[in-house]
Amino acid sequence: MSFIDDDRPQKKTAHEVGADLSMLSVDELKARVELLKAEIARLEAEAARKASGRQAAESFFRT
Template sequence: MALRDDDEPRRKVVHDIGQPLDALSVGDLEERIELLRAEIARLEAALAARQASRAAAFDVFKLPG
């Protein structure tokens, strides 16, 4: 019995910053763009959380005027 495409395990997409892009197909490039957009969103969420925590800490320790 032959394997169908959806029976095959999906390879994990990894992108190394600065790697050559010549050998990648249009689909590969689109997949990596989506991967990087998701990672940027994750980083931005972590940054916003850190900034909120920092602001809250400054408010707690702020000396009266």
């Protein structure tokens, strides 16, 4: 078992809004863009799911 990698700092994979981007490589920036696109898609899907549930409830109680 090797302990060499245990001392290395772990790269942060999440993106923090407003974080300094000057020290990131092009590949790291692209990875963050993809991460954020996936998160936007997840948020939009959840918003759509909740909106359809609300519409169903409103139409049920109108009748």
